[in-house]
Amino acid sequence: MTRKRAAVVSFPGSNCDEDCVRALRTAMDADRVWHTARSLDAYDAIVLPGGFSYGDYLRAGAIARFSPVIEAVHAAAERGVPIIGICNGFQILLECGLLPGTMRKNVSRKFVCAPTTLVVARTDTVFTKAYDRLERIRIPIAHGEGNYYCDEETLRRIQHQIVFRYEDNPNGSVDNIAGIVNAAGNVLGMMPHPERAVDRWLGSTDGVRLMVALAAV
Amino acid sequence: MVERIATEPTPEDIDTHKLYARMGMTDAEYALVVQQLGRKPTYTEIGVYSVMWSEHCSYKHSKTLLRLFPTTGSRVLMGPGEGAGIVDIGGGRAVVFKIESHNHPSAIEPFQGAATGVGGIIRDIFSMGARPIALLNALRFGNPNDARVRYTFEHVVAGIAGYGNACGIPTVGGEVAFDEAYTGNPLVNAMCVGLIEHKHIQRGIARGVGNPVYYVGPPTGRDGIQGATFASEQLSEQSASMRPAVQVGDPFMEKLVMEACLDVIARGLVLGIQDMGAAGLTCSSAEMASKAGNGMELWLDRVPMREPHMTPYELMLSESQERMLFVTTPDRDEAVRDVFAHYGLDCVHVGVVTDTGYLTLKMDGHIVGHMPVRGLVDDCPIVEPPAEVPAYITREPTVYPPVTDYACVLHALLAHPTIASKEWVYAQYDYMVRTSTIVPPGSDAAVVRIPDTHTALAMCTDGNGRYVYLDPCIGGRIAVAEAARNVVCSGGQPLALTDNLNFGSPQKPDRYWQLQQAVIGMAQACTVLNTPVIGGNVSLYNEHEGKAILPTPVVGMVGLVHDLEHVTTIGWKNEQDVVFLLGDTYVEWGGSAFQAVVYETLEGTPPMLDLEVEKRLQDHVLACIQAGWIASAHDVSEGGLAVALAECAIAGNIGAKLTMPACALRPDEWLFSETQSRIVVSTTPVHAQVLMRHMQEAGVPIVCLGTVGGNDLVVGAGEECLIAEPVDALRTTWKGAIPCMMQR
Known part of the structure; x- marks a missing residue:
């Protein structure tokens, strides 16, 4: 079996790109790909990492969605390639319209960096099949705009797309939403950072199973 | 022309x-x-x-x-004079670090003043060719009852967070203290640490x-x-x-x-x-x-x-x-x-x-x-201004009548914003980015892994202006010694330091004397502890309407953790672990948090510091950590032993049953005096004997206080119960103080 290969897209201002590459490499090959790339055809999985693309000026993710690479991300999403947007990457996926809803500032109006406990709501996605349903996993957050919002009708419609919920809501997200997938199930957006939970020295290894699942797609 | x-x-x-x-x-x-x-x-x-x-x-x-500072050493690759100093850490790699102040800009525009302070120090590091891997800071604010002080505090923290987070460099440590003397002139010192391969040094x-x-x-x-x-x-x-x-x-x-x-x-x-x-x-x-x-x-x-x-x-x-x-x-x-x-x-x-x-x-x-x-x-033109001993300097130690409600004093100390949990601050910093932060903010020193190795760097900032005010020479010594002690307690061998000298106008003889004496004291400590100064910053004229801040030298210390297994934190770990106090305790109230909280004053003489005693303590604690005998270590500083014990309990989420040894001290003196060169360690019962024997043979004073366990911190003296508080209650006080203060 050939080893799977993931693209970690670096936008100007991305700062979790190297962390993602390092975490993914425990399970698969991974390259950093600059945001000017026009094609991602060579990759079996795509990660949009955290950070402050374009300084988060205007609105988190609002400028990155105009990067040349985004067209290739859309094409890959259509083809069913698994795509994860983490933190700023989630915000970019929302801005591109690949996932429903939007992000508001945390209710505290402050950036918050902390370990959090997530409840795994779905285990039938390509990303979460290695977790148990309703399992509690420790994955940290670090964001200022992670307060997920969608209107009530959308919320009813996407109930089945909710993948992770916060056990103790740190930012005000509706329905404690920490991560959602698209209807097709191949695009995941999550505010918590699984790449920061891959080593016992970092306090949690619960992110490893997500990387392994991605490599097994 | x-x-x-x-x-x-x-x-x-x-x-x-x-x-x-x-x-x-x-x-x-x-x-x-x-x-x-x-x-x-x-x-x-x-x-x-x-x-x-x-x-x-x-x-x-x-x-x-x-x-006067020693600036060379076997590991020093570059001393003061460049953007930042460089210290060898083996394997063709080196650590680059420096601290710098942005006090005046932060006084008038807290957010941008602090943010650009962080930006400047990051540039000093990468201009050497080094990859910045961590940020720290040392902050001083006035009396938080003043709304402008709270505004400054809130926006300085937001400014540091906004800049460091967006650059993708974790802010892993630092210290924050509050004192009336900083009301019109806060201190914002930012430190950056970078890694470099020798061949890339610029x-x-x-x-x-x-x-x-x-x-x-x-x-x-x-x-x-x-x-x-x-x-x-x-x-x-x-x-x-x-x-x-x-x-x-x-x-x-x-x-x-x-x-x-x-x-x-x-x-x-x-x-x-x-x-x-x-x-x-x-x-x-x-x-x-x-x-x-x-x-x-x-x-x-x-x-x-x-x-x-x-x-x-x-x-x-x-x-x-x-x-x-x-x-x-x-x-x-x-x-x-x-x-x-x-x-x-x-x-x-x-x-x-x-x-x-x-x-x-x-x-x-x-x-x-x-x-x-x-x-x-x-x-x-170099100026050597006249120095003059300020009128307030005394050689008379302070004595206070006994205080008997020990638990009440302990809670008051834990609620003091200088001692209280800084979670409100560091939760705004992305301290995890780069996925190398092994010990996050809240322990004695932060520990950051050196990528692709089984080694790490321990780092902290320290400086107590209250001690320096009372005796700048001793206060200067303490600043260096405490920073090194914090690195040692985290399992690191102190390598070198960067200093930020925050003082008043050197044109006033009594203030220049403070600067001169503090440098002399720091240099003494650097020599004995073998931690050269590889760079730093001087910030003078820290005065507001003619009133000077507390003279505040800040020390940024970096140490090498030779093996990740040596990483040690402050929290108690397991039921039945044995708790020891290393170092002797004396009646030393001058400059203490007890004095600030109970008497709302600053007087007397600061704790003394014998550098040979300090060196022996640090060397042997590090040796015992490296031998695997120590489960937790925490230096005794602001608030004295009682606060140190409470912090060990809160961090470990476990209580202990402890006894004050028979001695000539009153319980309040034993609990709250701020004698230097003391560390609280815990160890598994298996290693208790060997640890005790090692310290006795080394000439490090050691006394067994009791054992870890239960949900309460219980401290007795003979038949008398001094403190018996649920750890949860201590945590509530300690954690709630700053959020509560900021809701005003």
Whole structure:
């Protein structure tokens, strides 16, 4: 079996790109790909990492969605390639319209960096099949705009797309939403950072199973 | 012929009306400039001289004292003088670090003042060619009952967070203290730590006559003009009008400039690089030329400008952020441009290295400034002001009547914002990015893994202005010793330190004496503890309306953790573990948190510090940690033993049953005195005997206090119960204090 290969897209201002590459490499090959790339055809999985693309000026993710690479991300999403947007990457996926809803500032109006406990709501996605349903996993957050919002009708419609919920809501997200997938199930957006939970020295290894699942797609 | 700009005052006007005085220059300094040039300086030239000879750039009041610091050692690869010092950590790698203050800007514009302080120190690190891996800070604020103090605190923290987070560098540690004395003049000291391979070490040097000089970063604006001079004056009610002297930071630009600079350095494309920090283009160009023994010619009309019609004076003195100056060779021009273009950046050819020994400034082909580099950089007149012992200094220790409600005092101490949990602060910092933070904020020192190895760096900042005020020499010693102790408690071998000397006006003899004595004390400690000073910063004139801050030397210490298995934290670990106190306790109330909280005063003499005792303690605690005998370690500092024990319990989420040993002390003295050279350690029962024997043989005082377990912290003395508090109650007090304070 050939080893799977993931693209970690670096936008100007991305700062979790190297962390993602390092975490993914425990399970698969991974390259950093600059945001000017026009094609991602060579990759079996795509990660949009955290950070402050374009300084988060205007609105988190609002400028990155105009990067040349985004067209290739859309094409890959259509083809069913698994795509994860983490933190700023989630915000970019929302801005591109690949996932429903939007992000508001945390209710505290402050950036918050902390370990959090997530409840795994779905285990039938390509990303979460290695977790148990309703399992509690420790994955940290670090964001200022992670307060997920969608209107009530959308919320009813996407109930089945909710993948992770916060056990103790740190930012005000509706329905404690920490991560959602698209209807097709191949695009995941999550505010918590699984790449920061891959080593016992970092306090949690619960992110490893997500990387392994991605490599097994 | 040096021409003047038509809109600027003439050299004659500058002389007659003493316009140089407004730039902070004395008559004697002006006379020396005239002598150096052989003529009266133009407005541009006197501006350049004024910032180069400001305290901030010239260290004129502190240079003689700084020579007392030991600055060499077997591991020191680069000492003071460059952007940052460098220490070898083996394997062809080195650690680069420095601390710097941004006190005055933060006093009048807290968010941007703090943010740009962080930006400046990051540039100092990557301009050495090092990858920044961690940020720390040391913050001092006034009495939080004052709404302006709370505003300053909130926005300084937000400014640090906003900048560091966006650059992707974790803010892993620091300290925050509150005291009335800092009300009009907060302290914001930022430290950055970087990693480098020896072969990539850069210097800010303008090598090779004829080589091009490049400018990279955003355009130059009218912000921060005379910032270095502003930093060298006292604050007053009028300081708010200096707000234009505070720069505005753009961390996104910083991130791009950082990545691009590290890229060109890794490709071997630059000969010398320096950031445009204090005094902007002036200081970077003059220092780079000086270090090479060369001259430099700058074409100011080519400097990217944010606003039209900027004058040479403005271009040379602007402190617009995120700008770098570098020298390369003519044949690398295209390669350099390509790298910067990848990051969406322009670099501009703004000058050339010359052999004249002069800094020559040209605007549209006309010479508008021509000054000897050596004169600018090295010839600032050194001042050795008179020192005088302040009237308040006493040799009489303080005595207080007994306090008997120990639990009440403990809660009051835990609620003091200097001691209380700083989670409200550090939760705003992304302390995890780069996925190397092994020990996050909240322990004695932060521990950051060195990527791809089983080793790590332990780092912390420390400095207690209350001790320094009462006896600056002892206080200086304590600052160094406590920082080293914190590194040791975390499992690291202290390597070296960077210092930030925050003091009042050196022109006042009693304040200069504080500075002098503190440096003497710090130098003594550095020598005995074998931790050389590899760089730092001096921030004088920290006064508001003539009232000085507490003299506050801040020490930023970095240590090497030889094996991740040595990493040690403060929290107790397991039921039945045995708790020991290392070090003797004396009645020492001066400068203590007990004195601040219970008596709301600052008097007496600070705790003494015997450096040989301290060294022995640190060496043996580190040896026992490395032997695997120690489960937790926590140094005893503000609030004394009682607070240290409470912090061990809270961090470990477990109680303990402890007994005060029979001794001549009163319980309140034993619990709250701040005697130095003490560490609380815990160990598994298996290792208790061997630990005890080791310390006894080494001559380190050791006493068994009891065992870990249960949900309560219980401390007794004979039949008497001194403290019996649920750990949850202690945590509630300790954690709730700052959020509660900020809700007012």
